[in-house]
Every structure is written in structure tokens, then in C-alpha cells.
Amino acid sequence: MSTVLPEVDERVTRAWNALRAVEDPEIPAVNIVELGLIRFVKTQADGILEVGLSPTYVGCPATEVIRASVMNALKAAGIGGFEVTQVLSPAWTSDWITAEGRRKLHAYGIVPPERTVTSMRDVLRADRPVACPRCNSVDTETVSQFGSTPCKALHRCRACLEPFEYFKCI
Amino acid sequence: MSLGSPAVDARTVDAQSLFRYVLRLGDLSLVLGQRLGEWVGHSPALEEDLGVANIALDLIGQARLLLTYAGEVEGRGRDEDKLAYLREQGAYFNAILAEQPNGDFGQTIVRQVLIDAFQLELYERMTNSLDERLAAIAAKSVKEIRYHLRYSSGWLVRLGDGTEESHARVQSALELLWPYTVELFAEDELDRLMADSGIAPRLSEVHDAWVQRIEAILTEATLQLPKDRPHAWHGKRGQHSEHLGYILAEMQYLQRIHPGARW
Numbered sequence: 512m513s514t515v516l517p518e519v520d521e522r523v524t525r526a527w528n529a530l531r532a533v534e535d536p537e538i539p540a541v542n543i544v545e546l547g548l549i550r551f552v553k554t555q556a557d558g559i560l561e562v563g564l565s566p567t568y569v570g571c572p573a574t575e576v577i578r579a580s581v582m583n584a585l586k587a588a589g590i591g592g593f594e595v596t597q598v599l600s601p602a603w604t605s606d607w608i609t610a611e612g613r614r615k616l617h618a619y620g621i622v623p624p625e626r627t628v629t630s631m632r633d634v635l636r637a638d639r640p641v642a643c644p645r646c647n648s649v650d651t652e653t654v655s656q657f658g659s660t661p662c663k664a665l666h667r668c669r670a671c672l673e674p675f676e677y678f679k680c681i
Numbered sequence: 682m683s684l685g686s687p688a689v690d691a692r693t694v695d696a697q698s699l700f701r702y703v704l705r706l707g708d709l710s711l712v713l714g715q716r717l718g719e720w721v722g723h724s725p726a727l728e729e730d731l732g733v734a735n736i737a738l739d740l741i742g743q744a745r746l747l748l749t750y751a752g753e754v755e756g757r758g759r760d761e762d763k764l765a766y767l768r769e770q771g772a773y774f775n776a777i778l779a780e781q782p783n784g785d786f787g788q789t790i791v792r793q794v795l796i797d798a799f800q801l802e803l804y805e806r807m808t809n810s811l812d813e814r815l816a817a818i819a820a821k822s823v824k825e826i827r828y829h830l831r832y833s834s835g836w837l838v839r840l841g842d843g844t845e846e847s848h849a850r851v852q853s854a855l856e857l858l859w860p861y862t863v864e865l866f867a868e869d870e871l872d873r874l875m876a877d878s879g880i881a882p883r884l885s886e887v888h889d890a891w892v893q894r895i896e897a898i899l900t901e902a903t904l905q906l907p908k909d910r911p912h913a914w915h916g917k918r919g920q921h922s923e924h925l926g927y928i929l930a931e932m933q934y935l936q937r938i939h940p941g942a943r944w
Contacts, residue, residue: 569821570714570742599746600817602824655728656832657735661825665728681824 522590526552526560529588536576537660540619543577547607550598560585560593565603568661568681605662605680616678620644621663624680641677643668651675684809687879691811694878700755701774702875703815704764705917707747708775711765713796714740715928716783725786732832736793739825746818766936770925777916778861780925787840787847788854793833794898795858799865801826802890806882815880834898841902852904859907864914866891871917 530552531544543549550563564581566574578595585593605624608616613623622641640649648670655665656679663676717737724730748761759767778796783789804826807819840847866888868876875881899906916922935942 566742566821568739568742568825569746570738570740572738599821600813602817602821604824655731656828657728657732659731661735661738665731679828681828 522560523552523554525588526562526585526590526593529584529590530562530581533577533580533584536573536580537662538616538619538621540621541608541612541615543581545609545612545615547603547609547612548577558592560590562593562595563598564595565598567603571661573660603681605678608678617644620675622666622675622677624678641666643671643673644675645673646671684806684811684876684879684882687811687877689874689878691878691880694874694880696754696756698871698874699812699880700751702871702881703747703751703754705774705776705871707744707751707764708773709779709796709800710740710747711744712773712775712925712928713779713792714738714744715932716779716781717789717793719783720786720789729786733789736829736832739822739829742825743818743822746821750814750818762936766933770921770929771919773921773925773929774917774919775925776861776864777914777922777925778858778865780916780922780928781858781861782924784854784857785850787851788857790833790836790840791851791854791858794830794837795862795895796865797826797830797833798891798894798898799862799887801830802887802894803882806887810881811879837898837904838902841899841904848903851902855899855904856907860910860912861914863909863912864916867912867917869917 527544527549530549531542533543535541535543535546538546546567548565548567550565552560552562555561562581562585564578568574581595585595608623616623622644625641640651642649643651643666646668648668650669651666652669653664654667654674658665658676662679662681664679665674666677667674714737717733717740720733721730721737724733744765745761748764752759752761752764778792781792783792801823804819804823808816808823810816810819837851840851842848866884868884872881872884876883896906914920914922916925
């Protein structure tokens, strides 16, 4: 049986719900919980609600916007005193994107990350072809490792000739 | 990769030493990021504009984390912006390779390969730092640096193993920039203190791994490894080439004429 005080539990739930309504400013198809950016929501001993937020890339300009959106969402949810802590360790990984987040990315035309980059060997080896999100052909090519945002690479489908983006493994 | 058992207790390292060391790391990222930013709108192709700008952005991100930490260590109320915009040339501690001019795209790529490989070997080891903050920053940064090196080394191979012209250009850029790499690994008393206390890896170890990696890339790029030559560079101690002043003049201009201006 749960021994958590009902009002505390309810505050955490409300915070999570509020956070699920915060879209990624660059990829509005997914919310920040689906991207795995919220590491925890917990109540500190002094009653302050602490939210752990991880940046995707250290220089990503969206990080500032996301932080401000999180603060606004929590304020609007009326959950009382809170603070947002930046969590660098363990470092955010594309592995933390949820199954629902991956489905939404794909439907939005961005291929979700396919594997984890754990070693240099993995990074330096040739890319496996990424399937086109529109026609599913694997006859695709990498145009650039760096796309319109730090987290995405540019690809092109040789079958349907459409360009598409790939969410990088990191 | 362990950093070995420390000879000096990391907790006893004085704040001023740690402050200066963290600035060495942060300034290298900041100055190189600023340099790369000069390519925006001028790269050989749109993809390269995006690639170089993305790498510059990551480097500025590293600098922000490191300068913020340096300011906290110093404890005199200087934040990342004060440290970036209000320090003069002699108070910047980056190795001077980072401030060398972009030259042609090949020269930029050579500089990038040399520094990416250095950062990769350094930060992979620093993930085990006894300084938890540096360990966390290293773990975060190293993932991005892998992509940087993948990009820069990919280009170096294409240019080195490309046309006669591209080969000659990157080989001469390599000869031009190689002497500056010596400073990256020249251990002074500050580097030694950081290694002795388990805060940073030993630079000789970083150097061995770096040379191996660079040799492998140069072989694939059909380029010759230049010979080491004696050096007299001390950017890590605040003695810079004439180039840094121009970078700072542009970067700090707004804060200098409108002190305290905010976006």
C-alpha cells in the first residue's frame, strides 16, 4: 500500500501532466517528457517540488526556451513552490526518447534514432542506411551529419527523391 | 579508464588553480567556437555551413558550462557572460592553436581535426575526474565531440585523398599548424597539479592516444605526419598571438560600448 501523502502525490502527478503539455520548440510534434528531458519530479524535505531537466546538446538554443516553458507550465499548474535543476550527469541520450515519442517523430517525418553511440568505433563506421519515413525505401543517403538543429542529420531518399531528417544517436 | 590513485587530495586543490585550469578548457572551446562561427554564410556549401555552425554551437555550449563553473569556483560573482565578455587577452588561457586564423576550408578542417582529437582523448578520460562537475561536463561533451571528429576527419580524408590541389593545401596547413599542437600537451605545474589530484588526466597519456588517432586519420588521408619542432607558445599562461585580440574585439564589442546590455 502506498504511504505517500495523497496531496504530495497529487502535486507530482499534476507537475508531470503540466510537463507533458510542453512541446519541444524545434520539434512541436513531441513533448519534452517523450524526449526524455525530464529526469525526475520529486518533493524535497522543505516541500519544494524539484524538477530535473537535461539539455539535449550543450549549445542547443532550444534549451533556454524549454527551461522557460517548463517554469511557465509549472506556474500555470499552480503546484506551489518549485525549482528546476539542470541535470548533466548521466548525460542525456537519444535512448531516453519514449516509444510514443519515436512513433510521433516518425509520423512527423523525422526518423527516430536507431542505435546508441557508445564507442568511437561505432561512430566512425559507415552508416547503415536509414529507411525513408515517407516511402520506407532503404535506398537513402546522408547529405549532412548536421541538420537544421543540433540533434538532427540531413538525409535524402533516392527512391522518392524526398529529403528527410534523422534524429541522431547520441 | 581510471585516472590512477591521486597523489594530492582533490579537495585540497586551491580555488585559484582550479579556476585557471577550468578557464583553459573553457577558453579553448569559446575561442575555437568563435573562430568557426566566421564561416557562417561563407562555407563552400550549405551543408558545410550547417556542419561548421553546429560544431561552433556545441563548443559555445561547452564554454558556457565551463565558464559558469569557473566563475563559481572563483567565488567573486563572475558569471559566464562576465568571464567571456569582460576579460582581456592576457586573462584568456586557451592554447593558441584555437585562435589561429581559419585560412581556407582545408586549413580550418586541419585545425579542427587536431583539436577535436585532443578534446576527445582529454574528455573521455576526464569522465573519471574526482571533480564531479568536470566529470559531468566531460561526459556530456564527449558525445558531441565524437560527431565533431567524425565530421572533421571525414573532410580531411576527402581533401587529403582528393585532388593534387586539395592534397597540397591540407598538407601545407598541417605543416603550418602542427607546431602549435605541442602546447596542447606541454605539461606545466598547473597541469601537473590537476593530474596529481585526479582532477584531470596526465597530458602525456592524452598525447600518446592523440598521436595514434591522428596517425590513423593521416594515413587514410594519404598525408604525411609533420615532425615535432620546438615551440615557444604560452597561450595557456595568457601569452597569445596577435590574433586573439581581434577575436575578442569583435566578440566583446557590444558589452564594451553598452556595459551590462542584455538581449
